[in-house]
Amino acid sequence: MSNLLELEVDYSEEVQEMGSYNHSLVQARTAGLLLQIEKFSVFIELSLDTEQVDLSQFGLKAKDELKPDVCVYSEPKGLKERDMLKMKEMPLLVIEIVSPKQGIDEILGKFEAYFTLGVKSCWLVVPSLRIINVYSRLNQYKTFDMNDSKVADETMGISLPIQTIFAV
Numbered sequence: 001m002s003n004l005l006e007l008e009v010d011y012s013e014e015v016q017e018m019g020s021y022n023h024s025l026v027q028a029r030t031a032g033l034l035l036q037i038e039k040f041s042v043f044i045e046l047s048l049d050t051e052q053v054d055l056s057q058f059g060l061k062a063k064d065e066l067k068p069d070v071c072v073y074s075e076p077k078g079l080k081e082r083d084m085l086k087m088k089e090m091p092l093l094v095i096e097i098v099s100p101k102q103g104i105d106e107i108l109g110k111f112e113a114y115f116t117l118g119v120k121s122c123w124l125v126v127p128s129l130r131i132i133n134v135y136s137r138l139n140q141y142k143t144f145d146m147n148d149s150k151v152a153d154e155t156m157g158i159s160l161p162i163q164t165i166f167a168v
Contacts, residue, residue, distance in 0.1 A: 016145065019097075021132075023098075023127060026127045029164060030070055033165070034070065034072055034160070041075065041077040042072055043071050043072075043091070047086045048086060049086040050065075050066050053120040055113060058110070059105070066110060068095060068114075069094060070093035070095035071093065072092055074095075091119060092156060093119070093123070093156050094122050095119065095125060095128070096110060096111075097125040098126045098127065100128075108138070111135060112138050120155050121156050123153070130146050131143055132151050132162065136155045146162060146163065
């Protein structure tokens with residue numbers, strides 16, 4: 001009987017972390033725009049190998065996994081002969097999209113871990129407010145909203161139309 005109870009607890013945790021309609025749509029649109037830039041490889045929910053750092057120092061649980069909503073690598077990549085469960089190579093850019101059950105502090109803890117691991121740029125996308133914060137360091141970011149024509153990431157040399165990301 002206790003095994004059944006454990007399954008129920010695991011299931012409820014999984015439900016809390018599920019993405020929403022807006023989260024999924026913004027994730028797909030952002031990844032789609034980035035895929036048009038041929039010098040990059042774009043991945044959705046790719047697990048990153050974080051064995052070299054203690055995630056608890058960033059306010060994350062030891063069992064937490066760093067799996068950005070979208071991540072970008074500097075060169076085109078193709079299928080591997082043998083699939084990989086976790087990437088040892090860190091992406092240049094990670095994008096986290098706030099879901100209804102997720103807190104900003106949790107994401108900022110992830111950003112601190114990402115920067116420590118060598119990620120060059122992090123985006124915090126807030127669909128409900130239609131804003132994107134582009135971080136070049138944990139305490140240095142620019143905010144873009146629907147009054148801007150583009151989201152500009154100077155570190156990555158990327159410019160995307162914000163209206164396309166948040167179109168209703």
